[in-house]
Amino acid sequence: MEPELDASRPAPVSLLALDSAQAAARFAELGLKPFHAKIARKEVLERGVTDYAQMTALPAAARARLSEELPILSGVELDRAVAHDRTTKLLLSFPGGARPATVETVHIPPRELASGRGATLCVSSQVGCPVACPFCASGRAGLVRNLEPHEIVEQYVRGRAIGMLSRSVVMGIGEPLLNFANLSAALDVVHDEMGLGSRKVTVSTVGFPDRLRRIAPHKPRFQLAISLHTPDQEQRDVLVPAMAGVPIEDVLAAGDDWFEQTGREITYEYVLLANENDTFGHAERLAQRLARRRCTVNLIPFNPVDDSGYGRPTEFAVQRFHATLVERGLIATVRWSRGVESDAACGQLRIRRQA
């Protein structure tokens, strides 16, 4: 593991925190050419190289100088958990702020190694989360701070360093629409310089209607997922506290507007919690809510979090829920979490470290 950050010392500016022009200027200050900056940025963003020593296209003396003067990354890896299926969860710490800024990033390789596909990277957008869903480890301590664009990009670089990436979901810690300017700046880099196309990036939100309506006309370069978790207003007010009082109809109407404006279908995420929202009645009411909408429902059987009070649904309940939606004409998928044995549930590694 890398050494922990020393909070008493100001963090040096990192290469990733500089845009192309700023990087060229900094390289010039260090006696290097602008094209050296271009090479370094390409190595980092396209190949996930995080050590100048490996950048053999740079002169050896420049590599040594850069290693001393301009760190590539600003965060450190505090912990790493690798599951039997090679799902790798990183616990990262970033400098700045009074409280520790730790987030999780998960690298999920394809099930079939021979498929030739790259991994899916699950990325965090904030340190902590203000939405405070009671079943989620990440929401427990509330929001610490927003992640900076380069801190979001750094998660992609660290993921790329583990292995090739084919897809990404902004579904880790945080509510992306509450840090949208920074996320958007980061995704520009991810699309333009790391080569992940807009259909390969999914942003998952609890669905603030006003924000969705403000963003949609700009034709954002990502797929949208809205976490619904229940068809019942009273229960959503409890399961998604930051949305208490926001009518589910408004969220769905904003989703319809999004589809109209962007031409991209929405995925509705639904965490199945044992005996809470996994009944036949819930499935029927959800199907009624989503009837005649062009969308996909992604069912996520809950991954138990210590003392959250919520449990994993039975396989029977999951299959019944799925079949009920499909029989009523909806497209539905089930996503079983991978790497359960290595704290795969969102926020568990972070909580374990803080305990």
Ligand code: SF4
């Ligand atoms: S489930 Fe998502 S929105 Fe809810 S608290 Fe956790 S990170 Fe935030």
